[in-house]
Amino acid sequence: MAKYDHTQIETKWQAAWLTQQSAVVTEQADRDKKYYCLVMFPYPSGRIHMGHVRNYTIGDVIARYQRLRGRSVLHPMGWDAFGMPAENAAIEQGVHPASWTMHNISYMKQQLQRLGLSYDWKREITTCRPDYYQWTQWFFLKMYERDLAYRKRSAVNWCPKCQTVLANEQVIDGACWRCDTAIIQKELEQWFLRITAYAEELLAGCDRLTGWPERVLTMQRNWIGKSEGAEVTFPLQGRDDTITIFTTRPDTLWGATFMSLAPEHPLVERLTTGSPQAAEVRAFVERTSRLEKAARTAEEFEKEGVFTGAYAINPLTNRPIPIWVANFVLMEYGTGAVMAVPAHDQRDFEFAKKYRLPITVVVQNPDRTLTAETMTEAYVDEAGWMADSGAQTGLSQPDGKRAIIDHLVAHNLGARSVHYRLRDWGISRQRYWGTPIPMLYCDRCGVVPVPVEQLPVVLPRDVPFTGKGGSPLRESQTFLETNCPRCGGTARRETDTMDTFIDSSWYFLRYTSPRETDRPFRPEAADYWMPVDQYIGGIEHAVLHLLYSRFFTKVVRDLGLTTADEPFTNLLTQGMVIKDGAKMSKSKGNVVDPNQIIERYGADTARLFSLFAAPPEKDLEWDDHAVEGASRFLNRVWRLICDGADRVRAARRLPPFDPQHSSPRAQALLRALHQTIHKVTTDLDQDFQFNTAIAALMEFYNLLSQWETEGHAAATSTDGEAGEAAAHAAALNTLVLLLAPFAPHLAEELWRQLGHPASVFGERWPEAEPRWLKDELITIVLQINGKLRSQLQVPPELDEAEIQSRAMADPKLQPWIEGKTIRKRIYVPGRLLNLVV
RNA sequence: GCGAGAGUGGCGGAACGGCAGACGCGCCAGCCUUAGGAGCUGGUUCCCGCAAGGGAAUGGGGGUUCAAGUCCCUCCUCUCGCACCA
Numbered sequence: 052m053a054k055y056d057h058t059q060i061e062t063k064w065q066a067a068w069l070t071q072q073s074a075v076v077t078e079q080a081d082r083d084k085k086y087y088c089l090v091m092f093p094y095p096s097g098r099i100h101m102g103h104v105r106n107y108t109i110g111d112v113i114a115r116y117q118r119l120r121g122r123s124v125l126h127p128m129g130w131d132a133f134g135m136p137a138e139n140a141a142i143e144q145g146v147h148p149a150s151w152t153m154h155n156i157s158y159m160k161q162q163l164q165r166l167g168l169s170y171d172w173k174r175e176i177t178t179c180r181p182d183y184y185q186w187t188q189w190f191f192l193k194m195y196e197r198d199l200a201y202r203k204r205s206a207v208n209w210c211p212k213c214q215t216v217l218a219n220e221q222v223i224d225g226a227c228w229r230c231d232t233a234i235i236q237k238e239l240e241q242w243f244l245r246i247t248a249y250a251e252e253l254l255a256g257c258d259r260l261t262g263w264p265e266r267v268l269t270m271q272r273n274w275i276g277k278s279e280g281a282e283v284t285f286p287l288q289g290r291d292d293t294i295t296i297f298t299t300r301p302d303t304l305w306g307a308t309f310m311s312l313a314p315e316h317p318l319v320e321r322l323t324t325g326s327p328q329a330a331e332v333r334a335f336v337e338r339t340s341r342l343e344k345a346a347r348t349a350e351e352f353e354k355e356g357v358f359t360g361a362y363a364i365n366p367l368t369n370r371p372i373p374i375w376v377a378n379f380v381l382m383e384y385g386t387g388a389v390m391a392v393p394a395h396d397q398r399d400f401e402f403a404k405k406y407r408l409p410i411t412v413v414v415q416n417p418d419r420t421l422t423a424e425t426m427t428e429a430y431v432d433e434a435g436w437m438a439d440s441g442a443q444t445g446l447s448q449p450d451g452k453r454a455i456i457d458h459l460v461a462h463n464l465g466a467r468s469v470h471y472r473l474r475d476w477g478i479s480r481q482r483y484w485g486t487p488i489p490m491l492y493c494d495r496c497g498v499v500p501v502p503v504e505q506l507p508v509v510l511p512r513d514v515p516f517t518g519k520g521g522s523p524l525r526e527s528q529t530f531l532e533t534n535c536p537r538c539g540g541t542a543r544r545e546t547d548t549m550d551t552f553i554d555s556s557w558y559f560l561r562y563t564s565p566r567e568t569d570r571p572f573r574p575e576a577a578d579y580w581m582p583v584d585q586y587i588g589g590i591e592h593a594v595l596h597l598l599y600s601r602f603f604t605k606v607v608r609d610l611g612l613t614t615a616d617e618p619f620t621n622l623l624t625q626g627m628v629i630k631d632g633a634k635m636s637k638s639k640g641n642v643v644d645p646n647q648i649i650e651r652y653g654a655d656t657a658r659l660f661s662l663f664a665a666p667p668e669k670d671l672e673w674d675d676h677a678v679e680g681a682s683r684f685l686n687r688v689w690r691l692i693c694d695g696a697d698r699v700r701a702a703r704r705l706p707p708f709d710p711q712h713s714s715p716r717a718q719a720l721l722r723a724l725h726q727t728i729h730k731v732t733t734d735l736d737q738d739f740q741f742n743t744a745i746a747a748l749m750e751f752y753n754l755l756s757q758w759e760t761e762g763h764a765a766a767t768s769t770d771g772e773a774g775e776a777a778a779h780a781a782a783l784n785t786l787v788l789l790l791a792p793f794a795p796h797l798a799e800e801l802w803r804q805l806g807h808p809a810s811v812f813g814e815r816w817p818e819a820e821p822r823w824l825k826d827e828l829i830t831i832v833l834q835i836n837g838k839l840r841s842q843l844q845v846p847p848e849l850d851e852a853e854i855q856s857r858a859m860a861d862p863k864l865q866p867w868i869e870g871k872t873i874r875k876r877i878y879v880p881g882r883l884l885n886l887v888v
Numbered sequence: 889g890c891g892a893g894a895g896u897g898g899c900g901g902a903a904c905g906g907c908a909g910a911c912g913c914g915c916c917a918g919c920c921u922u923a924g925g926a927g928c929u930g931g932u933u934c935c936c937g938c939a940a941g942g943g944a945a946u947g948g949g950g951g952u953u954c955a956a957g958u959c960c961c962u963c964c965u966c967u968c969g970c971a972c973c974a
Contacts, residue, residue, distance in 0.1 A: 093974090131974070135972085135973065219972055220972075220974095273890090273892080474971070480972065482972090552974080589974095590892090591974085595969085596974080627967090663900090664900055665901070670967075670968095671900085672900060678913095680911095684912085743910085743911080748911095749911055750911065753911090834954085834955075836954075875954060876954090877955075883906050885954055887954050
């Protein structure tokens with residue numbers, strides 16, 4: 052028998068599949084059969100790593116399985132090709148980002164092909180090519196037209212020594228990663244996308260994404276962070292000015308006894324100018340601005356503040372309340388001003404205790420009457436009745452909330468209001484290797500969009516990469532200087548490029564018709580393929596990429612280009628590949644090179660291991676030995692099939708045989724076979740439990756090889772022979788078919804050896820026949836007081852009374868029931884009998 | 889800190905609230921072989937016991953239930969995200 056030569060087999064079939072274009076798809080008349088399987092495209096960092104192997108194998112198993120189910124499967128691949136590493140390579144190695152990126156792409160593409168991934172390479176897209184990014188620019192212009200793109204001042208990390216902007220990743224403990232200089236915050240005019248305009252729809256949509264993991268939806272909901280409440284306007288005492296606050300607890304407004312402002316709040320300066328407190332407040336603001344925001348809001352963090360000397364008027368009590376500046380109030384949330392209700396907010400309570408500010412109870416605990424003097428913590432539950440609240444006194448808390456808002460609205464003191472935690476998306480990057488923002492600045496006309504006909508705004512090649520200075524594009528005179536399309540005068544181009552998250556926010560639409568030259572995609576193609584039926588990618592994208600893609604899809608829909616509301620119907624978030632307890636990384640020296648695994652064991656083994664070692668959503672611990680286990684299994688299957696191939700081919704010449712009349716041995720094999728089909732199918736359909744699907748195949752292999760050994764020992768039985776030959780042939784054929792999505796090369800090769808002239812991937816997935824799924828005997832577990840004491844093997848149709856009487860006669864049970872009264876019997880049909888004595 | 893998850897043998901992991909540890913790795917014993925990074929057979933949670941058998945055990949503690957890895961409360965540890973890494 053020939054040895055399992057994985058290299059020869061894999062090379063042969065990869066070439067054949069490529070020639071046959073077996074993964075190339077087009078739109079069919081019958082849209083019901085479409086299936087769009089998408090795995091997050093990679094950043095071309097250099098070479099693929101084990102995380103990619105795992106990722107793309109999962110996608111490939113799903114794609115191949117769906118094809119076997121008769122679906123027309125779109126399974127494309129491309130490159131998220133803009134990004135910082137290319138620019139860093141340019142700075143450090145002097146290689147142009149474009150050549151660095153394109154070189155990586157060609158290497159990684161070849162690596163992916165060696166894994167036997169069934170991509171429709173005719174649809175390959177690369178986001179750094181002008182034929183792609185011109186449409187990224189086009190979307191930006193459409194958003195600008197619709198007021199979804201706008202400019203505002205916003206802070207960036209700035210290294211004063213390198214004179215450059217740093218990404219958060221490039222800031223290590225508050226210092227520049229290149230020169231270790233302490234960074235500062237610098238305000239720049241930057242472009243933003245108005246994702247908040249879709250906050251409500253993005254939130255509501257979460258309820259309909261039933262194919263997404265609940266935890267991802269929870270993170271998205273929390274990220275959007277809707278809170279309902281009211282805006283309330285407080286007049287300032289002795290000034291013709293007001294402060295507006297947002298609160299989710301308008302029911303506690305009667306208890307607002309002071310006010311807290313964020314140190315950054317613009318009123319702070321105005322309120323204190325010329326007052327005796329000015330110096331103290333300024334020092335406090337200065338001190339707080341150096342602290343990290345995360346730390347400032349921490350629960351254990353020491354709450355500190357200073358009095359501004361000014362007072363506001365509580366619009367319900369009409370009493371003056373002092374205005375403080377507090378370190379735990381952030382300008383980003385709400386309005387940057389908070390009404391402080393110490394009786395019913397823990398932070399306010401601690402603050403009030405520390406600075407001896409008044410506390411008024413306005414929501415009474417129905418279980419235990421609260422008094423301001425004896426409280427040791429705030430009463431924050433929203434389940435009480437209103438106290439000391441003027442006209443609202445005595446109302447239930449929800450009624451009180453409604454009544455107070457009505458009062459505010461009626462007296463023009465405030466309004467019902469909704470706030471979101473979600474902020475608009477800052478997309479300006481002061482970097483070269485990204486999509487240029489297609490805008491111009493004209494001295495006469497101001498901010499002018501580049502006309503659509505002039506797209507793409509192409510990245511110039513002649514740019515020096517120094518890692519210093521601002522946007523590198525500023526250095527290119529040919530790029531910078533242009534004419535204003537409105538007045539014809541001189542204008543300069545925007546030199547910032549876009550956040551690369553934009554490139555990946557619409558690529559799934561481009562795949563549906565990737566060679567369109569006069570529009571981003573063909574709407575009919577998008578309507579045919581979209582939404583993506585199964586999206587696969589890392590859990591680390593739970594919020595940003597997945598939220599941005601949803602946002603883009605809704606914008607594209609509102610532009611009338613697609614009818615899809617949501618981009619991804621089902622989402623599978625898979626875990627990382629780790630080794631020795633840590634994420635594989637060059638710096639830790641724990642990387643495993645996929646090339647070496649493929650050379651030594653073959654792509655099928657690499658695929659099988661990465662599917663078998665852990666369920667897809669969990670982290671996968673790399674284990675060299677376990678890889679050998681996967682390899683061993685494939686070798687065993689190889690030998691078993693090669694061994695039996697002659698008999699399988701011969702069995703095809705036998706007359707048709709009714710398995711119902713075959714020997715018990717043959718029937719036992721068929722029963723195991725159909726149970727395996729059932730297990731593998733449900734594992735693939737329901738939860739992508741590839742690990743247990745493969746375990747089922749291993750179990751079936753074990754049983755089958757045992758079956759054959761016993762067959763040899765019993766020589767050949769007379770009347771069972773034809774039935775056993777048929778059962779054996781069915782077992783081998785089906786085993787290869789079930790293995791095909793996981794180990795496609797091996798399965799294809801073995802399929803031919805079993806005498807089939809055409810590809811295994813032209814077959815239909817087998818169906819488990821219900822009549823073979825029932826066992827001849829089932830096990831009933833016998834428990835005494837919930838503890839396992841014995842078991843019964845019984846035919847499945849046996850009734851409860853018979854099982855009871857057999858149980859009572861069971862000798863193993865006697866010591867436990869002798870001389871005891873049976874107080875209760877719990878019978879779970881087909882499973883167990885529990886006697887409580 | 890905020891938000892979201894996870895914790896089961898020596899290891900990766902299985903287990904509709906109903907037999908804890910499927911399957912695989914590793915290890916042990918045996919067979920085969922001139923040899924083995926090959927193949928085959930059997931064993932392998934821990935403790936007591938020659939055995940039959942019994943007891944304990946799913947991060948710690950508590951609870952619900954005839955029955956808890958699974959549900960509830962609480963604590964601990966680890967992982968991911970936090971808006972300029974992609």
